[in-house]
Amino acid sequence: MARRRDRPSGPLDQRSQDILRAVIEEYIATALPVGSQALVERRRLDVSPATVRNVMAELEAAGYLTHPHTSAGRVPTDAGYRMYVEQITPRVSLGPVAQLMIRHQFGQVEFASEQWFRLAAATLAGATHNAGLATPAKPAAARVRRIDLLQNSPHTASIVLVLAEGGVKQAMVPVDETLADEELSAVARLLNERFQGATAAEVAAQLSALRELPAAPALAVRAAERIERMMRDFDAAAVEDVFSDGLLNVLEAPEFSQSEKLRAVFGVLQNHEYLGQLVSRVAESDDVQVLIGAENRAEEMRDVSLVLAAYGRPGHAIGVVGVLGPTRMAYPQAIGSVRYVSGLMNELVEQLYR
Amino acid sequence: MARRRDRPSGPLDQRSQDILRAVIEEYIATALPVGSQALVERRRLDVSPATVRNVMAELEAAGYLTHPHTSAGRVPTDAGYRMYVEQITPRVSLGPVAQLMIRHQFGQVEFASEQWFRLAAATLAGATHNAGLATPAKPAAARVRRIDLLQNSPHTASIVLVLAEGGVKQAMVPVDETLADEELSAVARLLNERFQGATAAEVAAQLSALRELPAAPALAVRAAERIERMMRDFDAAAVEDVFSDGLLNVLEAPEFSQSEKLRAVFGVLQNHEYLGQLVSRVAESDDVQVLIGAENRAEEMRDVSLVLAAYGRPGHAIGVVGVLGPTRMAYPQAIGSVRYVSGLMNELVEQLYR
DNA sequence: GTTAGCACTCGCAACACCAGAGTGCTAACG
DNA sequence: CGTTAGCACTCTGGTGTTGCGAGTGCTAAC
Numbered sequence: 001m002a003r004r005r006d007r008p009s010g011p012l013d014q015r016s017q018d019i020l021r022a023v024i025e026e027y028i029a030t031a032l033p034v035g036s037q038a039l040v041e042r043r044r045l046d047v048s049p050a051t052v053r054n055v056m057a058e059l060e061a062a063g064y065l066t067h068p069h070t071s072a073g074r075v076p077t078d079a080g081y082r083m084y085v086e087q088i089t090p091r092v093s094l095g096p097v098a099q100l101m102i103r104h105q106f107g108q109v110e111f112a113s114e115q116w117f118r119l120a121a122a123t124l125a126g127a128t129h130n131a132g133l134a135t136p137a138k139p140a141a142a143r144v145r146r147i148d149l150l151q152n153s154p155h156t157a158s159i160v161l162v163l164a165e166g167g168v169k170q171a172m173v174p175v176d177e178t179l180a181d182e183e184l185s186a187v188a189r190l191l192n193e194r195f196q197g198a199t200a201a202e203v204a205a206q207l208s209a210l211r212e213l214p215a216a217p218a219l220a221v222r223a224a225e226r227i228e229r230m231m232r233d234f235d236a237a238a239v240e241d242v243f244s245d246g247l248l249n250v251l252e253a254p255e256f257s258q259s260e261k262l263r264a265v266f267g268v269l270q271n272h273e274y275l276g277q278l279v280s281r282v283a284e285s286d287d288v289q290v291l292i293g294a295e296n297r298a299e300e301m302r303d304v305s306l307v308l309a310a311y312g313r314p315g316h317a318i319g320v321v322g323v324l325g326p327t328r329m330a331y332p333q334a335i336g337s338v339r340y341v342s343g344l345m346n347e348l349v350e351q352l353y354r
Numbered sequence: 355m356a357r358r359r360d361r362p363s364g365p366l367d368q369r370s371q372d373i374l375r376a377v378i379e380e381y382i383a384t385a386l387p388v389g390s391q392a393l394v395e396r397r398r399l400d401v402s403p404a405t406v407r408n409v410m411a412e413l414e415a416a417g418y419l420t421h422p423h424t425s426a427g428r429v430p431t432d433a434g435y436r437m438y439v440e441q442i443t444p445r446v447s448l449g450p451v452a453q454l455m456i457r458h459q460f461g462q463v464e465f466a467s468e469q470w471f472r473l474a475a476a477t478l479a480g481a482t483h484n485a486g487l488a489t490p491a492k493p494a495a496a497r498v499r500r501i502d503l504l505q506n507s508p509h510t511a512s513i514v515l516v517l518a519e520g521g522v523k524q525a526m527v528p529v530d531e532t533l534a535d536e537e538l539s540a541v542a543r544l545l546n547e548r549f550q551g552a553t554a555a556e557v558a559a560q561l562s563a564l565r566e567l568p569a570a571p572a573l574a575v576r577a578a579e580r581i582e583r584m585m586r587d588f589d590a591a592a593v594e595d596v597f598s599d600g601l602l603n604v605l606e607a608p609e610f611s612q613s614e615k616l617r618a619v620f621g622v623l624q625n626h627e628y629l630g631q632l633v634s635r636v637a638e639s640d641d642v643q644v645l646i647g648a649e650n651r652a653e654e655m656r657d658v659s660l661v662l663a664a665y666g667r668p669g670h671a672i673g674v675v676g677v678l679g680p681t682r683m684a685y686p687q688a689i690g691s692v693r694y695v696s697g698l699m700n701e702l703v704e705q706l707y708r
Numbered sequence: 709g710t711t712a713g714c715a716c717t718c719g720c721a722a723c724a725c726c727a728g729a730g731t732g733c734t735a736a737c738g
Numbered sequence: 739c740g741t742t743a744g745c746a747c748t749c750t751g752g753t754g755t756t757g758c759g760a761g762t763g764c765t766a767a768c
Contacts, residue, residue, distance in 0.1 A: 033760095033761090035760065035761050035762085036761075036762080037760080037761075038760090038761095047710080047711090048710070048711050048712080049711090049761095050710075050711050050712070050713090051709090051710060051711070053761085053762070053763075054709095054710085054763095056762095057762090057763080067762085068719095069717090069718060069719070070716090070717050070718060070719095070761085070762065070763095071716085071717045071718045071719075071759095071760070071761045071762055072718075072719075072760080072761070072762090073760080073761065073762095114524070145504060146502055146504060146514070148500055148502065148516065150499060150500060150516065152520075152706055152707055153705075153706060153707050153708055154708075155705075156705070156706045156707075158516075158520065160500075160502075160514070160516050160522055162502065162504065162512075162514050166506075166512065166524070168514055168522045168524055170468065170520070170522055172706060247620055247624075248617060248620055248621065248624075251616060251617055251620070262605060262616070263602060263605055266601055266602055266605070267602070270601075270602075351507075351509075351510070352506055352507060352510045352526060353506055353507050353510075354507055354508075387730090389729065389730050389731085390730075390731080391729080391730075392729090392730090401741075401742090402741070402742050402743080403730095403742090404741075404742050404743070404744095405740085405741060405742070407730090407731070407732075408732095408740095408741085410731095411731090411732080421731090422750095423748085423749060423750075424730085424731065424732090424747090424748050424749060425729070425730045425731055425747080425748045425749045425750075426729080426730065426731085426749075426750075427729080427730065427731095
């Protein structure tokens with residue numbers, strides 16, 4: 001009764017690997033459980049269906065495949081996809097045509113930072129027929145670069161806070177009466193002197209100092225409080241923003257034809273906290289990361305995989321680009337595209353900030 | 355054989371109106387075709403089912419109701435909803451409890467402009483159990499308010515463009531070599547002097563003037579070109595951005611259980627051009643506008659309704675808030691909430707800019 | 709170790725069937 | 739003349755049955 005291999009995860013010999021791979025690729029192509037006979041025909045394996053069945057049984061015992069039910073073909077498990085992805089990730093690379101197309105798209109865009117993320121997301125969506133994702137590069141600790149103060153109305157003024165890493169934030173402060181332009185710019189000058197180059201923590205320290213100062217104008221203190229708050233919020237947010245494109249592509253996948261499963265997808269996309277966790281995890285490695293189905297999150301992520309890669313300057317600011325699609329997704333394409341796009345984003349960042 | 359009324363759209367007597375309304379409200383509540391018997395029972399009408407049937411037949415002849423098939427109950431047509439909405443729009447208003455809840459939520463938010471739109475969308479989503487929408491108030495013609503110029507790297511600089519109406523745009527320009535801070539701020543000063551308060555057209559004019567000037571630094575010209583471009587793009591864009599929230603609410607509606615119809619919803623949301631058209635149409639009226647199903651756009655909008663209202667300062671900057679949901683949506687709630695929230699947004703704008 | 713053969717298992721599509729809800733019409737009623 | 743009761747008819751949706759086909763797992767032969 002003993003199979004050649006019964007342990008849940010022993011190393012696989014070549015043939016088993018080939019068959020596992022064939023099953024997965026077939027399943028990815030058709031979305032249908034794949035049977036032994038269909039497999040030998042379609043993939044021209046030079047063994048009989050019976051042999052394939054034996055191997056499949058082993059793969060199932062080892063946890064790489066499952067049965068939806070007796071008498072249905074095999075379907076990959078998350079572990080199966082994982083094995084497959086580990087195998088292909090190192091060697092996959094995007095075809096030269098696809099590379100050219102993507103590079104061409106990137107050539108079109110102006111140097112307006114926000115455009116990039118949209119573009120990256122759109123490009124990935126197009127290249128992989130899945131949803132494309134991109135987040136701006138966010139520093140671990142933001143620094144103040146410039147502060148503008150502008151009066152809107154007799155009773156309010158705008159603070160425009162430019163961050164060192166390229167972001168701009170805006171907020172309002174109440175003012176007591178109409179101020180002369182000089183007063184306003186005096187306060188702005190004061191704030192810039194004190195806060196330029198400061199991190200959130202340093203802003204907080206400066207704020208306390210400012211409060212002690214009897215000569216400090218009330219407006220300066222109020223504005224400083226607001227700025228401290230903005231810096232803190234910015235650092236606290238896991239991800240600044242997530243641009244996505246091509247959600248409709250994901251809708252087309254047959255596994256999402258019932259809206260049940262769809263909810264998961266949108267849940268993930270709207271859950272910025274969760275994405276933040278992912279970003280930080282991905283940021284640590286410097287190659288593409290594949291997150292398969294429920295490996296990470298119990299329920300919500302069932303049926304969904306993410307292919308992500310970091311870009312930016314480690315130690316400074318890091319963002320993520322990637323693809324979201326069904327677990328049954330064309331991984332080689334996805335991995336290749338994401339890797340290539342993250343490379344392009346790196347180039348751009350280098351060009352602009354070094 | 356002749357019915358009392360055969361023309362497709364004569365005025366309705368009171369009883370017909372009541373019954374139409376009852377059918378619609380019942381259908382909104384249950385999502386099931388409503389039959390004569392069920393109607394008299396649930397709504398305690400003091401007529402017999404047979405009478406109701408007769409009236410329903412008339413309403414159907416007049417185009418306000420349909421049959422999915424013989425021997426099913428009645429379902430409202432778009433025209434039916436339209437009639438219903440026209441009836442209720444003038445008188446509907448949000449209950450005091452709901453008002454309080456919404457106002458409370460708005461009280462929580464800081465004076466950070468971007469937050470408002472998110473908040474408005476989120477609030478509407480929560481209050482109506484549909485998707486909430488909000489766009490920033492966008493002026494017909496933007497004006498420059500302040501320009502900052504900051505060096506990023508030896509070869510690039512950022513332009514931060516603050517608009518009079520509260521928006522901030524960012525872009526990059528190449529620079530030839532590392533400039534001293536003074537040079538950079540000299541250029542910035544020049545740009546501010548020339549462009550402050552300028553519309554896109556005026557910026558373009560100034561740009562030509564600048565080009566003629568032999569003494570103008572190359573950087574100033576390049577930056578000015580970029581700014582001109584940004585202003586033009588900003589004016590050209592129909593909508594600056596559309597915040598949405600609560601898409602998952604829409605997913606719950608039974609009519610969207612097949613993904614077919616869902617696609618339409620997302621198609622609409624991602625089609626900023628289309629939304630732009632709607633915004634401009636809505637902006638002209640000063641009360642809530644209801645767009646029902648395919649009334650506007652042939653296919654994509656089938657099964658989807660929008661309840662929209664403009665806010666802002668007519669002549670200056672106008673934005674839109676609203677709700678997107680199934681055609682079979684709780685219109686009174688939706689209309690009331692949208693009206694109330696647009697009122698709140700108006701208050702905010704007034705407070706800040708007057 | 710591989711393969712052919714075979715019995716067995718399910719899911720799935722097709723079909724028939726019935727119950728229930730709802731209609732439209734006609735005729736009676738006030 | 740509008741309203742109502744009665745009735746025959748229609749159509750959907752759920753349920754039970756059946757047969758087919760794909761696919762498996764096992765055994766025995768190669």
